[in-house]
Amino acid sequence: MSLNHGRTQLAIPGPSVIPERVLLAMHRPSPNIYEGELIEVTHSLVPDLKTVAQTKGDVAIYIANGHGAWEAALRNTIAPGEKVVVIATGRFGAGWGDLAKDMGIETIVLDFGMHSDADPQKLEEVLRADTKGEIKAVLTVQTDTASSVRNDVVALRKAIDAAGHDALYMVDCIACLGCDAFHMDEWSVDVMVAACQKGLMTPAGLGFVYFNDKAAQARNGKQPGFYFDWVPRADPEMYYQFFGGTAPTHHIYGLREALDMMVHEEGLEACWKRHETIARAYCSAVEAWGEGDGMHHNIADKTKRSNAVSTITTGPGEAAKMRKWVEENAGVTLGIGLGFGAPGSVEFVRRFRIGHMGHQNIAMTMGVIGSIDCALKALNIKHGDGALDAASKVLAAH
Numbered sequence: 542m543s544l545n546h547g548r549t550q551l552a553i554p555g556p557s558v559i560p561e562r563v564l565l566a567m568h569r570p571s572p573n574i575y576e577g578e579l580i581e582v583t584h585s586l587v588p589d590l591k592t593v594a595q596t597k598g599d600v601a602i603y604i605a606n607g608h609g610a611w612e613a614a615l616r617n618t619i620a621p622g623e624k625v626v627v628i629a630t631g632r633f634g635a636g637w638g639d640l641a642k643d644m645g646i647e648t649i650v651l652d653f654g655m656h657s658d659a660d661p662q663k664l665e666e667v668l669r670a671d672t673k674g675e676i677k678a679v680l681t682v683q684t685d686t687a688s689s690v691r692n693d694v695v696a697l698r699k700a701i702d703a704a705g706h707d708a709l710y711m712v713d714c715i716a717c718l719g720c721d722a723f724h725m726d727e728w729s730v731d732v733m734v735a736a737c738q739k740g741l742m743t744p745a746g747l748g749f750v751y752f753n754d755k756a757a758q759a760r761n762g763k764q765p766g767f768y769f770d771w772v773p774r775a776d777p778e779m780y781y782q783f784f785g786g787t788a789p790t791h792h793i794y795g796l797r798e799a800l801d802m803m804v805h806e807e808g809l810e811a812c813w814k815r816h817e818t819i820a821r822a823y824c825s826a827v828e829a830w831g832e833g834d835g836m837h838h839n840i841a842d843k844t845k846r847s848n849a850v851s852t853i854t855t856g857p858g859e860a861a862k863m864r865k866w867v868e869e870n871a872g873v874t875l876g877i878g879l880g881f882g883a884p885g886s887v888e889f890v891r892r893f894r895i896g897h898m899g900h901q902n903i904a905m906t907m908g909v910i911g912s913i914d915c916a917l918k919a920l921n922i923k924h925g926d927g928a929l930d931a932a933s934k935v936l937a938a939h
């Protein structure tokens with residue numbers, strides 16, 4: 542007999558939990574795509590999308606997942622045969638680099654492993670050595686969803702400037718837009734890619750490429766192809782009406798509702814702060830469980846942890862057993878140890894991830910922590926006490 546009846550909770554790092562309000566906003570017949578409400582709603586998304594990224598630059602909307610946004614960003618700025626630096630701090634920075642390579646772009650990968658953020662000094666050295674200016678862009682993630690590290694976007698910008706290098710600075714915020722603070726203009730980010738299914742709480746299917754004037758210049762002379770060209774897709778007159786094909790009708794309504802919740806009701810600053818507190822609650826629970834040499838957060842330096850996702854290491858094989866237990870008995874789905882060896886390998890099955898992006902509250906946070914606590918007890922896995930107590934203290938103090 543199982544206790545697992547009632548609502549389930551998806552706690553993987555994307556797609557994230559979709560609010561009822563977003564689901565309901567999408568529950569409607571297909572609208573007229575040529576005139577009327579849909580056009581107005583589409584127009585209304587753009588200022589809010591810019592607010593979320595803290596930019597006055599342009600944003601192109603694609604019917605695509607994050608991989609589509611990755612490809613779009615590169616097609617508009619880098620020609621095959623040109624060179625980019627790829628910063629790898631987990632799985633996703635490297636993944637963007639693999640995609641670039643597949644497009645015929647030459648990549649210099651700076652790999653910082655699975656446990657730490659990028660070292661700006663190393664980036665500066667590589668850029669300084671490029672005396673001929675062959676490097677056209679620096680690609681990095683803000684949060685890597687595999688390692689759960691948060692890179693210092695400002696420090697990397699400073700490294701590019703210190704080297705006196707002209708490369709475009711391109712940042713992937715797919716995991717953490719709306720969760721980790723991000724200021725595109727203030728931080729001089731030239732291109733930013735995002736998608737709607739993580740912090741933005743909408744079903745997967747919309748990709749965003751933000752770009753500033755410098756990146757717009759880089760677009761000249763490139764051949765991104767009809768679908769990926771960001772010029773028409775960022776132009777209201779040409780695009781919002783016709784979308785280069787059928788508009789993603791229901792995603793538009795869903796995203797409208799999600800942005801209302803984040804930008805107009807909660808407020809972006811408050812949204813970032815909520816994510817920070819919830820992430821800290823998870824961290825303090827993990828710390829309590831891991832007293833001694835047990836479970837621990839993948840990123841030792843607390844200041845480098847993302848507010849969107851936590852990657853946790855357990856004893857051999859324990860993470861996989863816990864994931865299975867909470868899914869079958871608690872109705873909670875935790876993320877797999879992505880990027881840590883092949884699925885099923887020793888390193889893989891001793892890691893799990895918790896997605897805490899977007900639609901999250903105290904009940905959900907304590908529910909996941911409590912469910913993991915039950916799993917540890919049910920499976921007789923050695924652990925420290927007081928995880929719920931530690932987490933509730935953090936949440937109560939918000």
Ligand SMILES: *Cc1c(COP(=O)(O)O)cnc(C)c1O
Pocket residue numbers: 555606607608609633682684685686713714715716717736745
């Ligand atoms: C999820 C994610 C991606 C990939 O997005 P898809 O929509 O799955 O293609 C890329 N980068 C980061 C940082 C992500 O979290």
